[in-house]
Amino acid sequence: MLKRPFEILEQGLVYFRSAPVFGFQDVGISPGGPMDRLAVLSGNIMLGRDDYEESLEIIIPPVLKVLEPFCFVITGAVRDVFLDCDGQRTVVHHGEVAYVKAGTYIRMSEARRGFRTYFLWKAVTDSGEKKKLEGRSRGDFSASFTFYDREGKIRILPGPESSAFPDPRDFSSYPWKISSDSNEMGYRLERKRNSYPARGNMVSDAVSDGTIQYTPGGPIILLYHRQTVGGYPRIFQVISADLDKVAQFSPGEYMNFRIISLEESLEINSIRSRDIGLFRSLFF
Numbered sequence: 001m002l003k004r005p006f007e008i009l010e011q012g013l014v015y016f017r018s019a020p021v022f023g024f025q026d027v028g029i030s031p032g033g034p035m036d037r038l039a040v041l042s043g044n045i046m047l048g049r050d051d052y053e054e055s056l057e058i059i060i061p062p063v064l065k066v067l068e069p070f071c072f073v074i075t076g077a078v079r080d081v082f083l084d085c086d087g088q089r090t091v092v093h094h095g096e097v098a099y100v101k102a103g104t105y106i107r108m109s110e111a112r113r114g115f116r117t118y119f120l121w122k123a124v125t126d127s128g129e130k131k132k133l134e135g136r137s138r139g140d141f142s143a144s145f146t147f148y149d150r151e152g153k154i155r156i157l158p159g160p161e162s163s164a165f166p167d168p169r170d171f172s173s174y175p176w177k178i179s180s181d182s183n184e185m186g187y188r189l190e191r192k193r194n195s196y197p198a199r200g201n202m203v204s205d206a207v208s209d210g211t212i213q214y215t216p217g218g219p220i221i222l223l224y225h226r227q228t229v230g231g232y233p234r235i236f237q238v239i240s241a242d243l244d245k246v247a248q249f250s251p252g253e254y255m256n257f258r259i260i261s262l263e264e265s266l267e268i269n270s271i272r273s274r275d276i277g278l279f280r281s282l283f284f
Helices: 037-047 127-133 168-173 240-246 262-281
Strands: 006-010 013-017 055-060 063-066 070-078 081-085 088-092 098-100 105-108 113-123 154-158 176-178 186-190 211-215 218-222 234-238 257-259
Touching (some): 037 070, 037 113, 081 098, 154 240, 154 262, 168 234, 168 257, 218 234, 240 262
Antiparallel strands (some): 006 063, 055 113, 070 098, 070 113, 081 105, 154 234, 176 186, 211 234
16 A cells, blocks of 8 residues: 555545556456546646656545645646644645645645646655745646637547437537536536437447447546446547546536547647647756
8 A cells, every 4th residue: 555645634525546557448447547637747747756646636625634744736626725734824826836744734625616636745855855846836727738629618529420419510519518427437418408319229339538428318428437348329539638628527517519620639639748748848
């Protein structure tokens, strides 16, 4: 078991996430990992950790007690962090690296934007490392990562069975609500204006991160903890660059889509890779 420099005093709703593990989909095990990989990647870059080193994924904030000194940063859904130590409270803002000493209690506000927050940490063994990390700031997210849709839409490609949904323009012309019947395997979509009944099952075939299946209960966006095969039409595919953004929608929110071409998707992915490279260069 990993030794962590803090303990959870009040549980909240949290998950410890480690790097996605590839190579086992043939036996039905999806790669998994954090639901918003970019949030974890950006935080770990700031701390000088491995790209997908362990993180704490937070939906309902816990209360943490610091056991050993470390530096940390939160990314993903926007919250403030409150450090209570020696009778004093300090506020740490989203995307800023801070140092905490043993005995500090860490509390967090409710999310002001987004759904999943990531708490990332790195033990510091000397004052030089503390000085190097403390105070680092990510700055404006949209300035660093320019590849997202300016209107906030989720971009999709036609899937192998896109004809199972008779009018693709209708799918992207009106918003879909994320059902409360959703989880880390997939988001179920619903809306009143849906006049296209699903055409039933098909022979099971491979699915991937971001596949949108059209089930009798409505469309489902498959996420990183999905199954590896499915028996419903794969009508659309969320582009890989937008799947992290999907994970920041909460049940009850509405999601809008934009259908794009494969060429556009490849260009967006290229911009994403460039943005990450530039962001990495800011810190190392």
